[in-house]
Amino acid sequence: SQQGEEDPQALSIQEGENATMNCSYKTSINNLQWYRQNSGRGLVHLILIRSNEREKHSGRLRVTLDTSKKSSSLLITASRAADTASYFCATDPHDYKLSFGAGTTVTVRA
């Protein structure tokens, strides 16, 4: 069943701006992962944050996790046109069965 809920559903920003999207979930998790999907393509794994971690960085990506609020955020800094894609959070509730959020569609305008 789908656990993660994301907002906003869609985001349009100017190149160079930051993009922030949020994910909320309902049950306890082992880890939370963020993926990117370009239109009509498969998923690209971006970052995994474990339940005992609060923040993680990877290049221009910054992910936070607040297990008390059951929420996570993904920040993309200095966005580029190539960042245009759909972004999904996925929760892993200890059994490796990922439950995906509805996704946030990000459009970066040149």
Added chain:
Amino acid sequence: GAVVSQHPSRVICKSGTSVKIECRSLDFQATTMFWYRQFPKKSLMLMATSNEGSKATYEQGVEKDKFLINHASLTLSTLTVTSAHPEDSSFYICSARGTSGSNEQFFGPGTRLTVL
């Protein structure tokens, strides 16, 4: 990174026919593979979990006789959509989890199925 391939990438078939989709882990052994379905502009929905050498575990609401899954080796899982109908048209994505104990899943590029 680990690579997962899917074949075919796109298939169009007539209603009533069966379609087989292959998912291969190219450079690692995958003890567990997962099959997802994605409708346009929607999220991925887990259909089933496939473990090498054993029967697949299907999620609630997924017909196991409709979506046959075989995981015959550590590098190959197949999904067969039997007697396909237009409502089965969707984007099917597989993922594979390696044997190293890592939490990461590696996703295939997806297969676009269109049933006429």
